[in-house]
Amino acid sequence: MKKIATVSCCAPGSPPLRDREVAGLATRFKALADPTRLAIVNRLAAKGETCVCELNFGVSQPTVSHHLKVLREAGLVDVRRRGTWAYYRLVPEALRSLAFALGG
Amino acid sequence: MKKIATVSCCAPGSPPLRDREVAGLATRFKALADPTRLAIVNRLAAKGETCVCELNFGVSQPTVSHHLKVLREAGLVDVRRRGTWAYYRLVPEALRSLAFALGG
DNA sequence: TCCTTATATTGATGAACTTCGATACAAGGC
DNA sequence: GCCTTGTATCGAAGTTCATCAATATAAGGA
Numbered sequence: 001m002k003k004i005a006t007v008s009c010c011a012p013g014s015p016p017l018r019d020r021e022v023a024g025l026a027t028r029f030k031a032l033a034d035p036t037r038l039a040i041v042n043r044l045a046a047k048g049e050t051c052v053c054e055l056n057f058g059v060s061q062p063t064v065s066h067h068l069k070v071l072r073e074a075g076l077v078d079v080r081r082r083g084t085w086a087y088y089r090l091v092p093e094a095l096r097s098l099a100f101a102l103g104g
Numbered sequence: 105m106k107k108i109a110t111v112s113c114c115a116p117g118s119p120p121l122r123d124r125e126v127a128g129l130a131t132r133f134k135a136l137a138d139p140t141r142l143a144i145v146n147r148l149a150a151k152g153e154t155c156v157c158e159l160n161f162g163v164s165q166p167t168v169s170h171h172l173k174v175l176r177e178a179g180l181v182d183v184r185r186r187g188t189w190a191y192y193r194l195v196p197e198a199l200r201s202l203a204f205a206l207g208g
Numbered sequence: 209t210c211c212t213t214a215t216a217t218t219g220a221t222g223a224a225c226t227t228c229g230a231t232a233c234a235a236g237g238c
Numbered sequence: 239g240c241c242t243t244g245t246a247t248c249g250a251a252g253t254t255c256a257t258c259a260a261t262a263t264a265a266g267g268a
Contacts, residue, residue: 014149033134045118104208
């Protein structure tokens with residue numbers, strides 16, 4: 001479980017960020033910077049915890065698995081395994097911290 | 105001047121997005137998915153309208169120019185030219201719409 | 209045990225990205 | 239006109255990324 005940094009980068013009056021903070025934010029924005037991953041996140045937001053088998057968006061199974069790994073490593077999603085199946089869900093605090101960074 | 109779409113992708117209960125909406129959001133997140141560009145945005149947020157000549161973050165002048173173009177095309181920044189100088193500033197609505205998309 | 213099924217990992221390929229040096233453009237001063 | 243200066247564009251090099259087919263792993267059922 002990685003700690004979620006809550007910094008503000010982009011709202012008017014945001015203080016200057018350290019290199020590490022900038023890099024961390026960039027990593028999490030990068031996780032959202034792909035249409036397939038955004039579609040996955042959007043589906044998880046709409047339906048809550050969802051089976052991997054329902055997260056196919058016109059790409060192959062290994063590609064889905066790869067994107068889920070990117071989202072996991074960015075701390076944006078969690079996985080719960082039940083037998084052979086895996087169920088993913090959003091980590092709301094992670095998304096909220098990004099919204100806060102943008103000034104939401 | 106491009107219109108800013110205000111959709112919600114990632115907050116719990118967000119409705120499913122169309123492909124075009126997903127692609128548009130991905131493009132804007134991609135603009136934030138680079139440390140140099142995030143540093144530029146952070147500086148603009150901290151200082152307001154700023155001369156290009158103050159936006160060097162250890163990269164060459166053509167690289168700064170390239171990143172500013174990416175941010176411009178994503179609609180995240182605006183430019184105002186005064187003679188030979190160019191002054192960039194954030195487009196607050198664009199950043200707010202991204203924060204909204206994340207559920208802020 | 210073997211077989212099937214769901215997901216993850218590996219390895220390769222082609223596309224996209226970041227970066228730079230060189231060059232072009234545009235504005236002001238001479 | 240020419241020169242200087244700030245910014246943008248071009249072209250190339252190296253890196254990262256998205257994607258797939260093939261394979262591996264892991265769990266359940268026969």
